[in-house]
Amino acid sequence: MNNILPLTKPVTKNLLGIAPEILLKWYDEMLLIRRFEEKCAQLYGMGKIGGFCHLYNGQEAIAAGSIGAITPDDYVITAYRDHGLAISKGVDPRRILAELLGKHTGTTKGKGGSMHLFDREKNFLGGHAIVGGHIPIGTGAAFACKYRGEKRVCLCFMGDGATNIGEFHESLNLAALWKLPVIYIIENNKYGMGTSVDRASSIEALHKKAAAYNMRSAVIMDGNDVLKIYQTVKAAVDHARSSYEPSLLEVQTFRYRGHSMSDPIHGHYRTKEEVETQKKLDPLTVFAEALKDAHLAADEYFESAEARIKSIIEECVQFTESSPEPPLEELYTDVYAE
């Protein structure tokens, strides 16, 4: 299997003239996601997190770059690999961790767990665990934006595997036909569980599926390049705001961990070398180097960032550990709206 990302592509060099504080915010966000996921892995290992837990390590640049291209008013929806996107969308990481430990202070009071994070205030439409099931929902949010005459958009994230299910195709057709302001973003991490893209999709260039629906599309070959992601998503978002037209974007990326915490890191479906090679292109490392080269940050900055993030993670743990379990009465709440 030759699924290796191109080794030569550096992070977009000129940094696109983006304000330094925004770039550093993205870096911090990516670092927070990375450390958050590492903490999750540890807590899962200790048996404190249950169920299925899918980590985002390796894909952080997609969250920071894509969500960096929208405003808090815009909607985001994704599948079950949702911690990173939730963090980038501004969901309180303390409440995410509390959710993962089934605490009452969690994003859904402990009802949804890792795969079902939600935050109405932050316009984060979830965490969805049935593959492809959320794609029409994201399309529906975009429908509502247009219906109300707003200029908001919805970013609808999905895995490569999700592009093979019917709901993906029905949604794309409807979004293109009805001109809905939705940007579909395929996080192509090369595998759906143990199945590589070429064994699941008749076409490996997944963004080309847009052609069948007469939809604009783009591919980002280097999903470690946060600026390239930002730039591409921004163009699609601007287009959606001005014309209500959807886009299909494909980002080539890689997950460092197993499919979920209960799966092996490489198993038989990919090699250790493949994982190790990909890790050398780490999105955090390449971004840090670009920031250094541009003299926007020096070693001290990265050390202080580590320290800051470490204390945020500690706060998350403390908040979670001191939070109560949901009371039993919660079992019967939220089944029907008032």
Add this chain to the structure above:
Amino acid sequence: MPVVSIREALNQAMDEEMARDERVFLMGEEVAQYNGAYKVSQGLLTKYGPKRIIDTPIAEAGFSGIGIGAAMVGLRPIVEFMTWNFSLVAFDQIVNNAAQMLSMSGGNFNVPIVFRGPGGAAHSLAATHSQALESIYAHFPGLKVVMPSNSRDAKGLLKTAIRDNNPVVFIESEMMYGEKGEIPEGEYTIPFGVGEVIKEGTDVTIVSWSRILQHIAVKAVGRLAEEGISVELIDPRTIKPMDWELIFNSVKKTNRLVIVEEGWPFAGVGAQISHEVSNHCFDYLDAPVERVTQEDVPLPYAHNLEIASLPNIQKVIRAVRKVMYLD
């Protein structure tokens, strides 16, 4: 007698039937190269090759429908759902096509297909990944619904399912795949519609199946025995067809019935059993039929809420004491 896990028993059933009948093949997500998400198809790819052990994309409606079409024209597919929750994506195919084809086509096309995989709750998988769906499938005429609770039944019933000329919904339990039990030596099948008395008793009849039978009902029955309450425990093994005679005869003896199931109460399998028993055993009943089910809410993630919602030993004991007017 050999002792094997339910996982191995299911594997043997598929292996033997594939060896016996060229028309049988297995299709589903991760069933081939990964040996199954829960390793039920371990080794089958090596033995039968990619023509007969087929990895699919995540496309439940598509590959279920492909199975149905292939079955209509002479093949005998086994379609694995990684879990039964994902069958809901293929609900149209299973209901409108598999279940109704024979009748709708006036007998032109039968659909000999097995849909199988784990159903019900595991640990903290939350609402979308924890559903016990037997009642909705049993609702549809044309489908048979099978729910084994041990290795012997898993193997014998799956072989019967594969040989059956109708669509069969075969629901396993993720939490029981590793549980071991004796199976008969050599070739055997177990017919549909024949339940089993797991334990004879005189005071109350309990009907339960699959994981809830083994993990909850059996244990509750043991505790009740310590209190001097003698429970007759019945495993129907197949939900549809249901072994009504076995249940009626037991109730006629004990005069009391408790049904313990994992699914939700409204229109659950237990509701149907309760109706049939009140119809056929009305004069024998000494108490209204009781049911223990999951609470009527989507299953939450948090461990404390999850265990509070699902049937447990205490709830079963309470129901039994109630039909005996002991509380």
